[in-house]
Amino acid sequence: MSRIQKKISEISKDRIVYCDVGARGGLSIEWKRVATSLTVVAYEPEAKAAAVLKQSITSEGAEAKVYKDAVWSSNGVYPFYETKSGACSSLLVPNATFIDNFPFAEKFDIAKEWAFEVKTIDATLAEDYIKIDFLKIDVQGGTLDVLTGASETLESVFGLNLEAEFVSIYQGESLFGDIDKYVRSKGFVLIDLRPTYWRRKYSKNVSGSRGELIYADLFYLIDPDVLYRRLKKLDQVSRRSLLTRLIRCCDIYGLNDWIVNYVERTRDLFDDDEFTGICSIAKKGKMLSRLPDFKYRHFLGNILKDIADQLHAPSSRTISQDQGIAGMKRHFWFGRK
Secondary structure, eight states: OOHHHHHHHHHOOOOEEEEEESOTTOOOHHHHTTGGGEEEEEEOOSHHHHHHHHHHHHHTTOEEEEEOOEEOSSSEEEEEEEESSGGGOBSSOBOHHHHTTSTTGGGGSEEEEEEEEEEOHHHHHHHTTOOOSEEEEOOSSOHHHHHHTTTTGGGTOOEEEEEEESSOSBTTOOOHHHHHHHHHHTTEEEEEEEEEEEOOGGGTTOTTOOOEEEEEEEEEEEOHHHHHHHHHTSOHHHHHHHHHHHHHHHHHTTOHHHHHHHHHHHGGGOSSOTTHHHHHHHHHTOGGGGSOOOTTHHHHHHHHHHHHHHHHSOTTOOOOTTSHHHHHHHHHHTTOO
């Protein structure tokens, strides 16, 4: 447990409510590390897989609520397209015209089509009066559909982990631009992304290239001003509880700078100094601030941070092309100054 987690655990024992849509693989590494502080709401429509998923989550020490439902933009019955690779199955038809350009196109071949009953996240959570803090969506081409079925739920959410395509892998799917526009309209800021590239079949053996940008895992946090307006509507106990849960999520992803952003923006809403120590811990964690001032200070600081991330930070944290080790490679390959 990090210093920030230990500090906050002294202040609040409230659990983070983490909602996972596309949860068959269980909790990711970063969330496993704080599992005993989680209530996990997950969706898995297949009964046996749902039972296995619940056992997996509870074995990590988290509380689990697993819905045997598929979620979409509205309640109803939709066709479901089961593909040769189960991981590629979707409520949307694979875009064969595009996918055929890649060597693994057969994974997207439709093996079976059947009717599927779906609900919205808003409908399922309203039945049990559940409000969630952090929402992760990993569905095939349906991210915006799931989000629009969770418009009321998003009023309490302060963090999002989404998958978004930049090209149409599925017919009629919404791409990154539409997803980003919708999420920003709900008061979120894009903090980070992890891109995935595919090589086309004729260039699959060409070395020294990544291929084509296909999709990315996106990480959003609530805008500090939006958070401030939310907190103003709450009583003091609820304010403290929400802010401490948000700070724990930031720490899970190594976002010390955003801890400072949130605490400083909302400081006047609290009449005590219980978060002062958290601010000082976050600021001390910034490796760059410990380096002397010289020409390549920022560049070297990012390299050191990347090394630290690889050793200690959650695996979902990624290295930007223009920073750290990746930036050093680009510096030499492309003569960047």
